[in-house]
Amino acid sequence: MRALLKMVKVEGTLFLRDSATVIFGVLFPTGLLLGLGAIPALREPSPETGGLRDIDIWAPTALVFGMVMIAVQHVPAVIATYRERGILRRLSTTPAHPRGVLLAQMIVALASVVVSAALMTFLAWAVLDIAPPERPLEFVVAFVVGYAALLGLGMVSAAVVRTSSAANQLGTLLFVALMFFGGAFLPRVVMPDVLREVGEFIPPGLQALTAAWSVEAGQITATAGGQPFWPQIAVMAGIAVTASAVAAKLFRWE
Amino acid sequence: MTALEVRNLHKRYGQHVAVDDVSFTVEKGEIFGIIGPNGAGKTTTVESIAGLRTPDSGSLSVLGLDPTKDRAEVRERLGVQLQESSFPDAIKVAEALELHSSFYRNPADWRELMELLGLTEKRDTQYKALSGGQKQRLSIALALVGNPEVAILDELTTGLDPQARRDTWSLIERVRDTGVTILLVTHFMDEAERLSDRIAVINGGRVAAVDTPAGLIARSSGARQVRFRVSQPLDRSVLTDLPDVTDVEITEGRWLVTGRGQLLSSVAGALARARVVAEDLRVDQRNLDDAFVAFTGRAPESPGNSTRRVG
Incomplete structure (x- = not known):
């Protein structure tokens, strides 16, 4: 336990020294939202969306951006580097199992997205007047379970790649795919129904996050054939468990 | 233990x-x-x-x-x-x-x-x-x-x-x-x-x-060698007659004696009996490099070569 706490502390310190990840993973989502919020047209209440502004409906996408960045880009790259450079192997000659360093990585990755999300929801409220999550409990559940599903995918990626450069390539590919369903290229609200319905099965689950943040926005982005909130959460939990099991099965320590 | x-x-x-x-x-x-x-x-x-x-x-x-x-x-x-x-x-x-x-x-x-x-x-x-x-x-x-x-x-x-x-x-x-x-x-x-x-x-x-x-x-050492110069003329047979000596070469006044066993003391004793002083006496010091060659048939890498390898 003492060793794990020390590892979390050291991995956290190393994370903070990696300025690119801190900027893109933690600070950028807030910057992106504030930047888009500076465009007047996106702050106009629209009668078609029941008086909601585009920025209100789109805000959860910025949140997803930070989560995906850390879970599928940053974490697998660090783990692949640790494997490639014999750091995991070196650890396995000590009483600390290299499992500890993976766990520490995941704890740090969770802490960093929590900070990122807290910063974003606070500034979204303070600067853009986007109300804090209306259903806080559901929001926390959707966030944690959705993130667990993302990290599961990240760990599968870390398990199968051989080198850190392969981890970066696969990470970028996953990032683009996940962010497509995360509404970064095409806002969810304008996606065809079929894409929206598929999107409910894509981590971290944008629809559940949107619905928990703002009930009205959730109604606008939902489709007639879509799943209710809790089944969406169950899907994410299933993905988290399955992906973690696959990652654990495929993981190579050297 | x-x-x-x-x-x-x-x-x-x-x-x-x-x-x-x-x-x-x-x-x-x-x-x-x-x-x-x-x-x-x-x-x-x-x-x-x-x-x-x-x-x-x-x-x-x-x-x-x-x-x-x-x-x-x-x-x-x-x-x-x-x-x-x-x-x-x-x-x-x-x-x-x-x-x-x-x-x-x-x-x-x-x-x-x-x-x-x-x-x-x-x-x-x-x-x-x-x-x-x-x-x-x-x-x-x-x-x-x-x-x-x-x-x-x-x-x-x-x-x-x-x-x-x-x-x-x-x-x-x-x-x-x-x-x-x-x-x-x-x-x-x-x-x-x-x-x-x-x-x-x-x-x-x-x-x-x-x-x-x-x-x-x-265990690895086979032949040993002793090198020296002599102050006075010396007959080759003084050394070639020694049981430990297998070969004597003389090049421009430099003697190279090859042999086995207690080669140095045999040679030194013979020179003393002949009342000849050996100058610039050198004994080829055998070291672990020689043992390495003897046991593996290959030369060890030189310490100057500092590249990392998997052995």
Whole structure:
């Protein structure tokens, strides 16, 4: 336990020294939202969306951006580097199992997205007047379970790649795919129904996050054939468990 | 007391036999060297002892424990400095030492170790900014931070400059003086000769010889040679008649006598009886390099070649 706490502390310190990840993973989502919020047209209440502004409906996408960045880009790259450079192997000659360093990585990755999300929801409220999550409990559940599903995918990626450069390539590919369903290229609200319905099965689950943040926005982005909130959460939990099991099965320590 | 026991170790990777049949025993408090050409199976042998590889057959014992079955206990008591191991770029020296000391039940004082290895002034330097020698010293410190009873040091001074190598040698001798058993893998003959109490020569996945450095040299030596100049004329037969002498060559006043056994005392005695003074007398000193060649049929790598290799 003492060793794990020390590892979390050291991995956290190393994370903070990696300025690119801190900027893109933690600070950028807030910057992106504030930047888009500076465009007047996106702050106009629209009668078609029941008086909601585009920025209100789109805000959860910025949140997803930070989560995906850390879970599928940053974490697998660090783990692949640790494997490639014999750091995991070196650890396995000590009483600390290299499992500890993976766990520490995941704890740090969770802490960093929590900070990122807290910063974003606070500034979204303070600067853009986007109300804090209306259903806080559901929001926390959707966030944690959705993130667990993302990290599961990240760990599968870390398990199968051989080198850190392969981890970066696969990470970028996953990032683009996940962010497509995360509404970064095409806002969810304008996606065809079929894409929206598929999107409910894509981590971290944008629809559940949107619905928990703002009930009205959730109604606008939902489709007639879509799943209710809790089944969406169950899907994410299933993905988290399955992906973690696959990652654990495929993981190579050297 | 036996610290390490390796019996008929055999390990293959697919078709490639990395270790064919290796056996040796290391006593407590010993510095035991392993030398051999690249690809001889040295690294696979020590990785098996460290529990990183599971042998295909044979048995291993570390302080009476099995590295595969008693993993946890072996890891507490065995310190390992691996060839080709590294640490995260941004970790600082003091952080790495403090972190690793937290893994062990009874760790050494990591600040003291940092001082002993001359890393105190680098305590806040990130790993990526350390020189090769400093990285190596950090790696040694981390192998010792758990207060191990046995330490495996693989290619201890590869990449170090000559002064740093000598400093590291005296450090290892001090560590041994505290009772730590050391298994030293090296391809530097001077290092093996200077530090080891006993040496195993591994060649082609088998142990070619195990002995003290002096014993290996003595066992390997065939012909010996003595060179000198003489102050007065001397008849060749004075030396060729000696039973230990096999050949005498004279080139421009320089005598080169080849023979065996107690060649130097035979030659010196004969010269004294002939009342001839030998000047510029030199005896070809045989060393571990010669033993290496004799047991492996290959020349050891020169210490100037500091590239890292998998052995």
